[in-house]
Amino acid sequence: MIRIVRPRLPTELEASLLALTQEMAGTPVLERGDHTERMWKRPSVRRDVYAPAFKALEAMAAGEDCCMYCGNHLADTVDHFVPKSRCALRTFYWPNLLLACSTCNTRFKGNKHRSDGFVGSLLIDPTSEDPFEHLDLGLASGVYRAVEGSPKGKWTIEVCGLNDGKRPRVRARTWTNLADDMREWARSRAAGDLKNMNRKVYRMRNQPFADVCYAALRKAVSDEAPRIFADEEPDILELLRDEELRASFQV
Ligand SMILES: [Zn+2]
Secondary structure, three states: OOOOOOOOOOHHHHHHHHHHHHHHHOOOHHHHHHHHHHHHHOHHHHHHHHHHHHHHHHHHOOOOOOOOOOOOOOEEEEEEOOOOOOOHHHOOOHHHEEEEEHHHHHHHHOOOOOEOOOOOEOOOOOOOOOHHHOEEEOOOOOOEEEOOOOHHHHHHHHHOOOOOOOHHHHHHHHHHHHHHHHHHHHHHHHOOOHHHHHHHHHHHHHOOOOHHHHHHHHHHOOOOHHHHOOOOOHHHHHHHOOHHHHHHOOO
8 A cells, every 4th residue: 555645636626526515415414325326326427527536546546547455456446435325425525535446445345434433544545644654565475464553554454455365476576576677777777778767667656566666665764674675685775775766756
């Protein structure tokens, strides 16, 4: 899971979302459940709100079609972070909309929602908080673990099925590919081949499970880096700490 910055929306879309929220607010509370489903499926909403919101989410995702929960490149739905069945008033609330794959949205997350006991959710919202504070990704294993003492980390791994099926194996492969790409990037730099350097950065940034890449970049500058990268070739840590490469990722 990658920290994502949520931009402001174009004024027209922002106004449309607000108008729909006001319409929902004017609906009697007991009727909101059915009404929200009808509104969400309304053809004009699909065309003028869903489609541009989907586009805005695609642009802010940390990779091409990357699911904001699991990081695969199969994101094809607009997800409501707080399910619309739980809070109809957040159906058209921009900060509540995320880009997700069907597996995370429907199969795993569905209507599951749990409060953190205060005012927030136990599920990590990568657009409003830093997942790195709750989740620790093993680079070689591709397995997520909750940071010690983080119920949010534990709940997010469970609800989004972050370690389910092939996901860890694909992340482990991504880590191997990343090492190869960084070395290729360094060779291209030595040869003055700017075009290939850019190509490699594009590939690293946009590959599925780019969370591996971002986790490696974060871990490389942590106090624990010597221990974490002890089993890797020494050039890997050097490359992850390379200022020019890091600047390409805006980290
Ligand atoms: Zn997903």
